[in-house]
Amino acid sequence: MEETNFNIPETPQDTNQPIGLKEEIEKVKPGFFTFNINTLLLLVLFAAVIVLYLLHFTGTKTNDTPGLMTQKAISGKGPSIVFVNIDTLNEKYEFVRILKNDLESTGRRLQNEILNDQSTLEKEAATFQKQIAANAITEDKAKVVYEELMQKQQALMEKKDRYTQMVADQEYKMNIRLLDTVTNFLKRYNKQAGYDYIMGYKTAGEILVANDTLEITNQVVEAINKEYKESKK
Numbered sequence: 001m002e003e004t005n006f007n008i009p010e011t012p013q014d015t016n017q018p019i020g021l022k023e024e025i026e027k028v029k030p031g032f033f034t035f036n037i038n039t040l041l042l043l044v045l046f047a048a049v050i051v052l053y054l055l056h057f058t059g060t061k062t063n064d065t066p067g068l069m070t071q072k073a074i075s076g077k078g079p080s081i082v083f084v085n086i087d088t089l090n091e092k093y094e095f096v097r098i099l100k101n102d103l104e105s106t107g108r109r110l111q112n113e114i115l116n117d118q119s120t121l122e123k124e125a126a127t128f129q130k131q132i133a134a135n136a137i138t139e140d141k142a143k144v145v146y147e148e149l150m151q152k153q154q155a156l157m158e159k160k161d162r163y164t165q166m167v168a169d170q171e172y173k174m175n176i177r178l179l180d181t182v183t184n185f186l187k188r189y190n191k192q193a194g195y196d197y198i199m200g201y202k203t204a205g206e207i208l209v210a211n212d213t214l215e216i217t218n219q220v221v222e223a224i225n226k227e228y229k230e231s232k233k
Contacts (some may be wrong), residue, residue: 079196085217086202110163
């Protein structure tokens, strides 16, 4: 066969990866998909901090709720305030576990698809490199194959970006769903408890120090899990 001078960019020797694929695909390895429910939940609760600050320094009074041992009843002044530890709620609320598992399952499925596509493309590129090395392909044919490999690589990167957005959208929708579930539960819970404020506390959050005697996390976790389980019957 006639020898050709057509040169194809070679795979780096230390990676054995064709045409720059490894660096792009490394971005979709484990850790690519994450789950964080704290931020949205705290948005609603953080607004109460500002109101509380104003009430404290303006001396605004609220009506007592009969029969409740709230902070107001104990101190004789100021609003009744309790808090829920968001970190603990995320850890022990059954609904959070379900949402997290669903999101991680989607992430793994999409990630595996990307990695399988990458493996197929790598094999095609390796075969092409061997053909070039053995001078077993014409220059015109090599150009065609090379362009096809470039197109497949671009399509793979676009798929990765599309799947990344799909997971991000699913996580956002889950966060909104969780926020709605928790806030609506706390409204129902507070109809009997009668607190003026139910705050949210988390590690490295806006509230730096909280009095442990004001925490109702365990009661809330027990009640919200009970309601969730009953809703599944």
